[in-house]
Amino acid sequence: MAETTKATRSRRTRGAARQDTGASGAESEAAARDADAGPAGAENAQAPAGTAGGADADAETLVAYYRQMLLIRRFEERAARAYTQAKIGGYCHLNLGEEATIVGLMAALRPTDYLFTNYREHGYALAKGIDARSVMAELYGRSTGVSKGWGGSMHMFDVKTRLLGGYGIVGGQLPLATGAALAVSYKGGDEVVMCHMGDGTAAIGAFHESLNIAALWNLPVVFVVINNGLGMGTTVDRSAAEPELWRRGAAYRMESARVDGTDVLAVREAARTAVERARTESKPYLLEATSPRLRGHSVVDPARYRSAEEKEALKAADPLAAMALRLEEAGILDAEARDKLDAEVTAEIEDAAAFADDSPHPDVSTLFDYTYATPVPSELRRLPADPVFRS
Amino acid sequence: MATVTYRQALRDTLRAEMLRDENVFLMGEEIGVFEGSYKITEGLLKEFGERRVRDTPIAEEGFVGAAIGAAMLGLRPVVEIMTINFSLLALDQIVNHAAKIYGMFGGQCSVPLVIRTPGGGGQQLGATHSQNVELYYSFVPGLKVVAPSTPLEASAMLKAAIRDDDPVLFLENLALYNTKGEVPDDIAEVEPAQIGRAAVTRPGTDITIIGYSRMAHVALEVAERLAADGISAEVVDLRSLRPLDRETIVASVRRTGCAVIAEDDWLTYGIGAEIAATIQEGAFDWLDAPVRRVAMAEVPLPYAKPLELAALPSADSLVTAVRDTLRATGRLSLETAR
Numbered sequence: 001m002a003e004t005t006k007a008t009r010s011r012r013t014r015g016a017a018r019q020d021t022g023a024s025g026a027e028s029e030a031a032a033r034d035a036d037a038g039p040a041g042a043e044n045a046q047a048p049a050g051t052a053g054g055a056d057a058d059a060e061t062l063v064a065y066y067r068q069m070l071l072i073r074r075f076e077e078r079a080a081r082a083y084t085q086a087k088i089g090g091y092c093h094l095n096l097g098e099e100a101t102i103v104g105l106m107a108a109l110r111p112t113d114y115l116f117t118n119y120r121e122h123g124y125a126l127a128k129g130i131d132a133r134s135v136m137a138e139l140y141g142r143s144t145g146v147s148k149g150w151g152g153s154m155h156m157f158d159v160k161t162r163l164l165g166g167y168g169i170v171g172g173q174l175p176l177a178t179g180a181a182l183a184v185s186y187k188g189g190d191e192v193v194m195c196h197m198g199d200g201t202a203a204i205g206a207f208h209e210s211l212n213i214a215a216l217w218n219l220p221v222v223f224v225v226i227n228n229g230l231g232m233g234t235t236v237d238r239s240a241a242e243p244e245l246w247r248r249g250a251a252y253r254m255e256s257a258r259v260d261g262t263d264v265l266a267v268r269e270a271a272r273t274a275v276e277r278a279r280t281e282s283k284p285y286l287l288e289a290t291s292p293r294l295r296g297h298s299v300v301d302p303a304r305y306r307s308a309e310e311k312e313a314l315k316a317a318d319p320l321a322a323m324a325l326r327l328e329e330a331g332i333l334d335a336e337a338r339d340k341l342d343a344e345v346t347a348e349i350e351d352a353a354a355f356a357d358d359s360p361h362p363d364v365s366t367l368f369d370y371t372y373a374t375p376v377p378s379e380l381r382r383l384p385a386d387p388v389f390r391s
Numbered sequence: 392m393a394t395v396t397y398r399q400a401l402r403d404t405l406r407a408e409m410l411r412d413e414n415v416f417l418m419g420e421e422i423g424v425f426e427g428s429y430k431i432t433e434g435l436l437k438e439f440g441e442r443r444v445r446d447t448p449i450a451e452e453g454f455v456g457a458a459i460g461a462a463m464l465g466l467r468p469v470v471e472i473m474t475i476n477f478s479l480l481a482l483d484q485i486v487n488h489a490a491k492i493y494g495m496f497g498g499q500c501s502v503p504l505v506i507r508t509p510g511g512g513g514q515q516l517g518a519t520h521s522q523n524v525e526l527y528y529s530f531v532p533g534l535k536v537v538a539p540s541t542p543l544e545a546s547a548m549l550k551a552a553i554r555d556d557d558p559v560l561f562l563e564n565l566a567l568y569n570t571k572g573e574v575p576d577d578i579a580e581v582e583p584a585q586i587g588r589a590a591v592t593r594p595g596t597d598i599t600i601i602g603y604s605r606m607a608h609v610a611l612e613v614a615e616r617l618a619a620d621g622i623s624a625e626v627v628d629l630r631s632l633r634p635l636d637r638e639t640i641v642a643s644v645r646r647t648g649c650a651v652i653a654e655d656d657w658l659t660y661g662i663g664a665e666i667a668a669t670i671q672e673g674a675f676d677w678l679d680a681p682v683r684r685v686a687m688a689e690v691p692l693p694y695a696k697p698l699e700l701a702a703l704p705s706a707d708s709l710v711t712a713v714r715d716t717l718r719a720t721g722r723l724s725l726e727t728a729r
Binding site: 114145147148149150151155156157158159164165167169172174175176177178179180181182183184186187205206209210212213216369370371372373374376377378379380387388389 | 416442447448450452453454455456457458459460461462463464465466468483484487488492493494495496497498499500501502503532533535555556557585586587588631634635636637638641669672673
């Protein structure tokens with residue numbers, strides 16, 4: 001517990017986001033000085049989007065955030081179990097350790113705002129407002145799943161809550177999110193598009209093309225890099241010449257900041273700054289959230305590339321434990337209430353798993369239903385052994 | 392009726408569609424201020440402004456992906472990729488995203504996107520600027536690929552593509568832009584074409600020549616030359632590469648008993664390979680000779696003119712293949728088929 005306390009306190013002081021306004025020459029110079037000052041200087045130089053510490057969140061809100069984080073935690077643990085039971089196929093990337101980031105980001109969005117994510121997305125789907133049953137059923141590949149069983153873990157989509165897709169190709173969602181923001185701008189709407197990605201994505205061409213286009217055309221899109229330090233097993237230091245990924249915004253004169261992703265309120269405040277700038281000024285923003293990945297890249301990855309010390313340190317970095325401690329210390333949620341909440345959430349997840357398990361598989365007769373939205377003659381609808389022509 | 396170039400038909404149709412539907416807008420490199428590398432978008436920036444005629448940075452993956460994202464929110468972007476060679480930079484967005492979004496998410500979101508792009512060699516542009524890689528897109532379920540060969544067909548097909556809710560790759564050809572044909576005086580009166588339908592553009596009885604885009608033109612020219620020798624060639628213009636109108640192809644070959652496929656791409660694994668496989672499966676018992684393919688030589692296209700000419704399919708090479716095939720049927724005397 002002492003370790004956790006220390007980690008929590010440390011986070012409180014680091015909770016404030018660093019910020020870089022790469023918008024003009026003068027500001028860029030300031031940013032450069034900021035960079036010269038080193039990380040500590042950068043942290044203190046420009047107060048960003050509010051401070052951590054929870055001063056502006058009431059007890060009820062904090063408990064609600066904790067509950068959402070817990071829901072994601074229990075959901076992912078349950079998904080991992082279902083995966084080992086072969087209830088879930090394919091790849092399965094979990095958000096364990098990312099809970100505070102997810103809940104903080106989603107708290108900054110309106111229900112009408114759009115979200116694009118990568119393939120590590122179950123928690124985002126839940127926090128954007130999709131029912132745990134639909135998310136779990138998608139993992140189980142059932143017709144009641146959020147993508148009717150066509151997408152699986154990496155490809156969730158929901159028109160109602162405006163989750164416009166989880167995408168399995170690293171970086172693929174960035175141009176799409178940029179284009180969605182273009183559509184918002186074209187139509188004169190006030191929605192914001194948020195686009196989530198991992199740290200490895202900062203190396204891909206689509207990242208740079210999208211940031212350039214978004215800044216060039218003043219599009220209301222917030223790019224959020226979740227920096228968990230590892231692209232699969234490759235550390236950020238080994239894949240990025242500028243490992244402080246938020247600084248890449250400066251190349252596009254895009255405002256950018258880094259925030260401690262284990263502090264839900266710090267994330268919310270940083271995201272609010274980014275989202276409101278996008279909404280009111282129609283300017284893109286690059287936000288980096290540092291957030292631990294508590295397990296391997298996916299369920300089946302034992303993460304042997306991590307040392308014993310690194311694994312031990314991860315325990316201290318657990319945002320859920322830190323939040324529990326914070327709420328207990330503040331007298332908001334004691335152990336008993338926390339256990340009650342846990343039981344409630346666990347029951348909800350068990351219900352979701354049971355629902356998924358009981359749901360029907362998609363009927364094979366629907367195999368050709370979603371190739372084209374506009375039907376055309378000559379579309380070939382044949383199964384592997386069928387002849388092209390039936391005479 | 393008015394006689395216009397393929398280029399003019401495209402330009403006037405884009406304009407008509409933009410006037411018809413506020414959600415239609417154009418994106419691409421050099422389409423605005425420069426008015427298009429091949430002047431397809433001439434005058435449109437002046438008329439519609441930057442909101443609807445959007446110059447993009449040189450970032451094919453970025454701007455094609457952005458067009459897909461805009462289409463997901465209900466707009467109808469028409470993207471110009473300067474030549475099909477550059478579409479390879481956007482391959483991930485076209486194949487992994489535009490083609491997948493409707494199916495992968497269980498039919499929740501369509502992608503009403505058009506990508507216009509010309510293929511074609513013969514302009515001494517060298518190996519990277521002379522390719523015909525429509526096959527890459529024709530291979531992928533979820534995409535539609537069309538390749539009209541005349542101004543009227545280009546207009547009708549472009550309208551169909553813009554009004555279609557799926558991503559459509561609209562293949563043009565450098566050699567077709569200055570070709571002429573008749574269209575209604577008011578291009579708004581052109582009826583949208585049916586994607587997925589081929590057309591018999593010249594009826595005949597002795598042999599079927601199958602082509603698309605530039606080679607559909609060459610096929611008609613060859614049929615005319617053969618007619619002078621008493622050979623009646625039927626020409627099938629595919630118009631749509633995906634979906635492929637197999638019925639029209641097979642029906643024609645069943646009538647004529649033999650076929651030559653004319654394609655501007657490479658032979659191995661090319662579009663012609665799919666047509667040939669279709670013919671053997673649908674008209675095996677009607678064939679009097681093996682199906683022949685006329686296709687580009689399997690080399691990176693050279694710059695030097697004699698080498699380029701030798702590598703590209705031509706009317707002469709098609710005539711040779713037709714005569715060889717007719718000879719193989721045994722139906723015509725060697726004298727006639729010489």
